[in-house]
Amino acid sequence: MRVDFSYLPQQFENSEEIFADLRKLVASCDFTLGPYVEHFEKKFAKYIGVRHAIGTNSGTDALILALKSLGVGPGDEVITVPNTFIATVGAIVDTGATPVFVDCNSQMQMDCDRVEAVITPKTKAILPVHWSGWPAEIDQIMQIAEHHGLQVVEDACPAAGATFRGRHCGTFGHVNAFSMHPLKLLNVWGDGGVVVTDDDDLAAFLRLYGNHGLKDRDHAEIWGVNKRLQPFQAIVGAHQLETLDRDLEKRRRVAARLDLSVQKFSDFIAVPPRSDGANGAYHMYMLRAQKRDELVDFLRSKDIDCKVHYPIPLHLQTAAKGLGYKRGDFPECEAQAGDVLSLPAHQFVTDEQIDYMVACISSFYYS
Amino acid sequence: MQKFDIPYIALTERLRPIKNELLTAIEQVLDSGQFILGQELSRFEQEFASLVETDHAIGVANGSDSLFLILQALGIGKGDEVITTSQSFVATAAMINNVGAKPIFIDITDDLNMDLSKIEAAVTPRTKAIMPVHLAGRPVDMTALAEIADRHRLHIIEDAAQAVGARWRGRPVGTFGVANGFSFHPLKNLHAIGDGGMITTNDAELARYFRKARNHGLENRDQCDFWSFNSRLDEIQAAVLRVLLTHLASATERRRLLAKRYCEALKPYVTVPEEKEGELHVYHSFVVQADERDALQEHLSKNGVQALVHYPTPLHMQPVARDLGYDKSSFPVAFNASKRILSLPIYPELEDAQHARIVTLISEFYEGRSSCV
Numbered sequence: 001m002r003v004d005f006s007y008l009p010q011q012f013e014n015s016e017e018i019f020a021d022l023r024k025l026v027a028s029c030d031f032t033l034g035p036y037v038e039h040f041e042k043k044f045a046k047y048i049g050v051r052h053a054i055g056t057n058s059g060t061d062a063l064i065l066a067l068k069s070l071g072v073g074p075g076d077e078v079i080t081v082p083n084t085f086i087a088t089v090g091a092i093v094d095t096g097a098t099p100v101f102v103d104c105n106s107q108m109q110m111d112c113d114r115v116e117a118v119i120t121p122k123t124k125a126i127l128p129v130h131w132s133g134w135p136a137e138i139d140q141i142m143q144i145a146e147h148h149g150l151q152v153v154e155d156a157c158p159a160a161g162a163t164f165r166g167r168h169c170g171t172f173g174h175v176n177a178f179s180m181h182p183l184k185l186l187n188v189w190g191d192g193g194v195v196v197t198d199d200d201d202l203a204a205f206l207r208l209y210g211n212h213g214l215k216d217r218d219h220a221e222i223w224g225v226n227k228r229l230q231p232f233q234a235i236v237g238a239h240q241l242e243t244l245d246r247d248l249e250k251r252r253r254v255a256a257r258l259d260l261s262v263q264k265f266s267d268f269i270a271v272p273p274r275s276d277g278a279n280g281a282y283h284m285y286m287l288r289a290q291k292r293d294e295l296v297d298f299l300r301s302k303d304i305d306c307k308v309h310y311p312i313p314l315h316l317q318t319a320a321k322g323l324g325y326k327r328g329d330f331p332e333c334e335a336q337a338g339d340v341l342s343l344p345a346h347q348f349v350t351d352e353q354i355d356y357m358v359a360c361i362s363s364f365y366y367s
Numbered sequence: 368m369q370k371f372d373i374p375y376i377a378l379t380e381r382l383r384p385i386k387n388e389l390l391t392a393i394e395q396v397l398d399s400g401q402f403i404l405g406q407e408l409s410r411f412e413q414e415f416a417s418l419v420e421t422d423h424a425i426g427v428a429n430g431s432d433s434l435f436l437i438l439q440a441l442g443i444g445k446g447d448e449v450i451t452t453s454q455s456f457v458a459t460a461a462m463i464n465n466v467g468a469k470p471i472f473i474d475i476t477d478d479l480n481m482d483l484s485k486i487e488a489a490v491t492p493r494t495k496a497i498m499p500v501h502l503a504g505r506p507v508d509m510t511a512l513a514e515i516a517d518r519h520r521l522h523i524i525e526d527a528a529q530a531v532g533a534r535w536r537g538r539p540v541g542t543f544g545v546a547n548g549f550s551f552h553p554l555k556n557l558h559a560i561g562d563g564g565m566i567t568t569n570d571a572e573l574a575r576y577f578r579k580a581r582n583h584g585l586e587n588r589d590q591c592d593f594w595s596f597n598s599r600l601d602e603i604q605a606a607v608l609r610v611l612l613t614h615l616a617s618a619t620e621r622r623r624l625l626a627k628r629y630c631e632a633l634k635p636y637v638t639v640p641e642e643k644e645g646e647l648h649v650y651h652s653f654v655v656q657a658d659e660r661d662a663l664q665e666h667l668s669k670n671g672v673q674a675l676v677h678y679p680t681p682l683h684m685q686p687v688a689r690d691l692g693y694d695k696s697s698f699p700v701a702f703n704a705s706k707r708i709l710s711l712p713i714y715p716e717l718e719d720a721q722h723a724r725i726v727t728l729i730s731e732f733y734e735g736r737s738s739c740v
Contacts, residue, residue: 029553191597
């Protein structure tokens, strides 16, 4: 038996409806913004529950636009976590601001108890990540931010569809970012992203800045960038929104079954605590495992395509040299980097495959 | 919106005959399951490199990003100045601003490209680079520009967004600067079905840097060498571009033929963009300079022909440039040209009869006026 991490061939096996729209797109040649992008944006905004959704060329671009719209720039500090994909920090640095890390908690999310200690007069924003698609403790983060007069940008890149106390991740912060990278649950056929906000003025800025600062064809109001969502990706995204809830349901079922099945390995394997009120999107299904590297090799030898997200925390990356961190600064994050693994647990994983993975884990630890 | 018998752009006409070819290319990407940084992109990069006769071609998300990444790679930032033309699309200047540097505009000449004789007066100790724009597909005199840049030890970064295939003295644009940017925006001669861009360079080290910089600074999946953003050319765009690349040579030939005919027929009435010695102009746009431009545009429009102005507001007169200290007297040639320029329809699908109709309308317009005098 094989268990693949990627499911794209299965997901897009029957894409006739998408192709029908692509044919219309190629016939209409609306290749820059236009009706398909507008349609997707409205649909996404409605699904998530925000006033404005603006398509972007990637999740990274969505983060950059979000920070820029809040005026984050050189001299500012932005608080985030060291256990995330590097783009979170790449976006902060792109604006000219300095990333400031706080450790994560056992749920692999920003440790709210540590945030206040790193706030300085230069702090402009807090950028929590709903890491792996699991909701961060966003209510507490919002409280801290409000208390200190800070902005919040949610990195909801891995978390489309995740909810916290019934409300979608990506609707709590002032401006928030989503990714539609092919490996995300809500995915398109290449790079794509969305930045969302309830604030009309911020939305107007996001649209202006992301399209060369052009208020009309001939007049540039501000120096801008080109971070537009491609119409063909908007078409794919709009179709994916139709099936997102169904796919989420399947992933949650797979995750619940895995949670239950690995309980018997509690001497070796820990499931991150599943807090009340949080309904994860399970972009990744992450566990913590003893002898992680050997387990990964073993499972791969059994055709189970598991992965490690990620073995090197951000503060220990070559890129972070100038930031002044060292090993030992974020013990929880560093411990997790040493023992996390992600099992294939997407919407196409079958019960048989789950049982097979569990059997393989069992034989690794017990034989 | 007015429907024109002869629109300025006829993208739908271009894509109709190859629609199935494009959809098949997209389907193949879908079947491969590889949507980012895969085989289609590396093949397209090789094909593009060989077209432009450069060692390295690196696909990026759009033309703006290509310029931004180049400026960043050369360490150009706060306190630096980059000399560029006052007549271009706004992204040229925006990218200079976005890396933290200051765009320094200079005037243009009658050919609408930057006036090279004005460069030296604009050089200061803060100048780091010159960014020529091959506007409308006409190559800048790169021999003269290289001499000036060498003398002042300045980088050249070509903005070749509008000029794929153009040559200066037989050598393709995109090979003169240290690294150079192209755009595949839908209205470009070679285009994607959305945004796309390319960086060309003969510098292997820069090429390696660009490959990382467009992909989060990643050396490999787990190791990040420097913080960066994400500016990748999608596999689907690369696949589409590969299809359109096979049609580029014939499309360029047709554009040049139409341009030649325009030049011959319209010369008595307007200033035409004739090719000069050493130039291979690819006529991304065919821009004439006309007396009574607005009336001519109106006359064409009334008769079903859409002509546009690229661009009515020079960069130094844009609202965004208000703090840079220029006014309309700063660059008289650019300012006067902005009142006289008109882009006529020019695309491979423009039929001979349509072309002839445009010529007739323009000659009628001026003949009619002169007979009234």
